[in-house]
Amino acid sequence: xxxxxxxxxxxxxxxxxxxxxxxVNELDSTLIRLGEKLLVPQLxxxxxxxxxxxxxxxxxxxGFFTQYPIASMDLPPTRQLTIQTKVTAKxxxxxxxxxxxxxxxxxxxxxxxxxxxxxxxxxxGVEEESDADTSEIAVDSDNKDGELNARDSNHxxxxxxxxxxxxxxxxxxxxxxxxxxxILNQQEKxx
Numbered sequence: 205x206x207x208x209x210x211x212x213x214x215x216x217x218x219x220x221x222x223x224x225x226x227x228v229n230e231l232d233s234t235l236i237r238l239g240e241k242l243l244v245p246q247l248x249x250x251x252x253x254x255x256x257x258x259x260x261x262x263x264x265x266x267g268f269f270t271q272y273p274i275a276s277m278d279l280p281p282t283r284q285l286t287i288q289t290k291v292t293a294k295x296x297x298x299x300x301x302x303x304x305x306x307x308x309x310x311x312x313x314x315x316x317x318x319x320x321x322x323x324x325x326x327x328x329g330v331e332e333e334s335d336a337d338t339s340e341i342a343v344d345s346d347n348k349d350g351e352l353n354a355r356d357s358n359h360x361x362x363x364x365x366x367x368x369x370x371x372x373x374x375x376x377x378x379x380x381x382x383x384x385x386x387i388l389n390q391q392e393k394x395x
Contacts, residue, residue, distance in 0.1 A: 211236060218244045224376045247379050251291075253327075253364060253386045255279075260327070260366060262377055269377075272370040278362045280324040285389050289321035291382040294375055297328075315368055316375035317361070320384055326363030329371035 211222045214236075224245045225231070236242070249269065252261040258274040296303050296314040303314050318327040366374070 220244045220247050221379050249377050251384045255388055275330055275365040277364045287386040289384050291378050291380055292321050293319040316371045328361050329368035330365045332367055
């Protein structure tokens with residue numbers, strides 16, 4: 205770190221994110237002091253969403269990194285067995301509206317939503333006891349423009365639900381452009 209460096213430039217140079225730097229270093233200010241040592245997590249991950257086994261698996265350059273359970277899913281029908289896509293956007297939602305995280309941001313205050321490249325594929329968080337229902341206004345990405353629209357709060361978003369704490373962790377590990385493989389159906393055994 206040298207004079208004039210900011211978290212954003214450090215994150216870009218080292219293929220990380222400002223959110224990951226803030227969380228890993230437990231920072232409470234936007235200021236970086238000269239000579240301060242920061243841990244900068246590398247965010248060179250790939251993700252496999254294994255729907256037949258209800259899990260999201262994160263891989264790093266060494267292979268398996270961690271996995272998370274899928275709470276529920278509501279996806280459009282498809283004939284494909286797998287889809288190759290990538291993370292196109294990350295956002296945070298609170299009370300049915302997008303919010304911008306700031307330095308005092310806590311994951312309890314909002315829920316991460318991770319948009320994948322194909323319309324209808326969204327990772328989002330739900331409370332553990334809610335059984336995939338959410339009190340937030342849900343979003344629906346299944347329209348011609350691929351834009352997110354508010355839906356009735358009694359229905360979860362169309363997509364893949366994970367526990368709120370798990371989606372907060374996975375959100376820190378990925379960035380826009382992270383490769384994602386979605387396994388939709390178990391392949392038949394070949395004889």
